[in-house]
Amino acid sequence: MTDGTQRQEMWRQYILGELSPGKRDELDQWLAEDETALEEYLVVFESMEHPIGDLPDIYAFTDRVMNALPVNDSSVNQPLQLHRKWAWIKHPITHYTIAASITLLLITSGFFDRLEQNADHLWSGDNGSISEQWLSRTTSWLDSWNRSDK
Structure with a gap:
């Protein structure tokens, strides 16, 4: 050879x-x-013609595999129950409802009004870059907001 x-x-x-x-x-x-x-x-x-070989009876093979699987395994059903229990969290309507609720809360609390009042001062005058002005105004706004809550 x-x-x-x-x-x-x-x-x-x-x-x-x-x-x-x-x-x-x-x-x-x-x-x-x-x-x-x-x-x-x-x-x-x-x-090689058929190196792996053919299954003589594909239906018998399928039946053997299916019979070997567990029938009533509680660990298999548990993730499905958890999935069904928390499935509503993944639904888009839930996300839209939460976003709308937060927006409504911010609007009614006057958050955007205070933000707009402080933002108007940023555009007046030429004292530094816009980002520095935004930073100083935001920190002063947050400080005043924290003081008003106390």
Whole structure:
């Protein structure tokens, strides 16, 4: 047997799962590191007619898998109940309602009126950059707002 034929046989055994776990791990590493090894593997894989094999009875296989699944596992149902319990939080109407409530609260408290009064002073005069003016006016407004709440 030539070296190329031995390699093809090795890859055929790898594909069919006929190698020892140690040899299989060695070939896994070789495939990950060497591109020519990957090309050899693909050539052998494509040349094999049905390397994995067909299921003789697909319906029997499906039935075996479904019967192996747990029927009444409480841990499976619990996340669904939590999801249903908190599903309203993800609904867009909830977000719009919360945003509208906050806006209404700010409007009725006079938040925007105070903000507008202090913002008018920013545009009068040329004493520094606009960002510095905004910063000083905002901090003074917050200080006055904190003092009025006490």
